[in-house]
Amino acid sequence: MATKQSPITVGVLALQGAFVEHLRLLNAASQTPSNSVQEWNFLEVRHATELAQCDALIIPGGESTTMALVAERSNILEPLREFVKVLRNPTFGTCAGLILLSESANRTKRGGQDLVGGLDVRVNRNHFGRQVESFEAPLDLPFLASADPDKDSPSEPFRGIFIRAPVVEKLLPNMSGEQVEEGEKPETVIAPSLQPKGSSATAATGQKVEVMGILPGRADRLSSTASLTLDESEGDIVAVRQGNVFGTSFHPELTGDARIHAWWLAQVRASVLARRNEEPQSKDSTLRWLVDTRELWNGESLPADLLGLLPAATQRSILAYVQHRDQKHSLASHLLKYAAVAKLLHIPWSDITLAASEKKKPIYQPPSPNAPTLDFNISHQAGLIALVADTGRGVKVGVDIVCVGERNEIKEIKEVGVRDWVKMYEDVFSDADLTSILNEAESSKADEVDTLRLFYTYWALKEAYLKMTGDALLAPWLREVEFRRVRAPLPRGSSEYYDLSNPDEAPGTPWGDTLHDVEVWRNGCKVQDTYLWVGAWETEYIIAVAVEGRADYAGPVFETVDVERNIRPLAK
Secondary structure (H helix, E strand, O other), rough: OOEEEEEEEEEEEEEOOHHHHHHHHHHHOOOOOOOOOOEEEEEOOOOEEEEHOOOOOEEEOHHHHHHHHHHHHHOHHHHHHHHHHOOOOOEEEEHHHHHHHEEEEEEEOOOEEEEOEEEEEEEEEEOOHHHHOOOEEEOOOOHHHHHOOOOOOOOOOEEEOOOOOEEEEEEOOOOOOOOOOHHHHOOEEEOOOOOOOOOOHHHHHHHOOEEEEEEEOHHHHHOOOOOOOOHHHHHHEEEEEEEOOEEEEEOOOHHHOOOHHHHHHHHHHHHHHHHHHHHOOOOHHHEEEEEEOOOOOOOOOOHHHHHHHOHHHHHHHHHOOOOOOHHHHEEEEEHHHHHHHHHOOOOHHOOOOOOEEOOOOOEEEOOOOOOOOEEEEEEEEEEEEEEEOOOOOOOOEEEEEOOOOOOOHHHHHHHOOHHHHHHHHOOOHHHHHHHOOOOOHHOOOOHHHHHHHHHHHHHHHHHHHHHHHHHOOOOOOOHHHEEEEEOOOOOOOOOOOOOOHHHOOOOOOOOOEOOOOOEEEOOEOOOOOOOEEEEOOOOEEEEEEEOOOOOOOOOOOOEEEOHHHHHHHHOO
């Protein structure tokens, strides 16, 4: 089984129109053989913060004037223009979506229709008349042959559903600014000019418009002012593409036929992966921080000035803990998150917004689609807090800390027997991992401490991997994951496995043994795009890190952070 790539997120603009139908077909299209090798996330987009999470976007059919008005009032119109025209992200518009993506639209009163732009075309709105004149027609779409490369025969005609549909009336010249001549025509509106950002976006913007689909026999419906680059006898242009912006006059989302969506997802994947490979990944874009709170803030209350650096709701959640140590953990954890964003992204503390993903993983919300972002994860146990953060595009991180002696489980192991104790966790670990733990436990050299350390090494690796994916211990695939080349890292004071060339393991530091070659497997296949690391800190702690999507990850060298010296200055 092939390993799935880092997730690609596709949004569907959900302000008005047939967005639910698009989501259904996207889910169906993601299961086709060529797309199932990729992990996909699909979400409804109503706000700029949701758009900022997307690699690609669909603008559905509906009422284009209403959609544009709601977009403006929701403060998402300008982010949409940035997403499509500045960043040139893959975008697909159907019917009303095609109108919004056009650089020029006629049969429109000035000020009555805002456009996003992105396609150098003029569209004729409501070309086929009123709602009662809607119709269906079979369409020959040659590009669909690539959606199913295993078929030798031409693809079947696609059922085109036209509801108050536009057509592409003219292919316009590619221009760096506004389509000024178009703007001088009566009852015609044009999209504002925006310059692309980055080499990929610039190259995509400079491409010519391709005609992807024609409706035969309806050219006589065109107004007398129409001007096509094709012979009018060929019919009406109902599908076009310019770079990675694609639009159709008809509604494929209303057919139940997922072929166009499957083809488009393949285009999205190629575009997104190409961009990710082009993006430089600096080693300076990662953080690995540790904070030891065991001797921190041991007075009766937390420092009010540090609490005041956080939003009021966050302050209340911290103070809701009954135990002082839990309050310390929570305060330090929140400060670390804000500090990581401020340091890596150079954003003022007061401008930082943190939220939770759909899977409840803490995330940073960038202010706009083109703003830099990062993934971070945090763990705390028995007074020690670890944070891992990375700004790489598509990179995901997870971290977990365990304290081997915190729960005094050696007594329990002796009472029930090691085999029965380990089997209490058989719903968490794969059969192979359970076997490895039991084999070690039942060897003549191992004692209860050795068993516990190996058990918690596997536990920390599993937790770090789950947190990286955004899932939890209830994930349905939990037992499919196994770890290989695992041993318990020896604690500080044990020199048997020290690698003195590794700065993590040098004597005099809190670090003991560290492992850099752990492998993760799912359903019998090695996961290629994930780096795992696990190390011992002092005598009781084990820390595991999981990173997906960064080929040059060299392993964490954690920096021990002082709140007063390292974090407080970042808040100023």
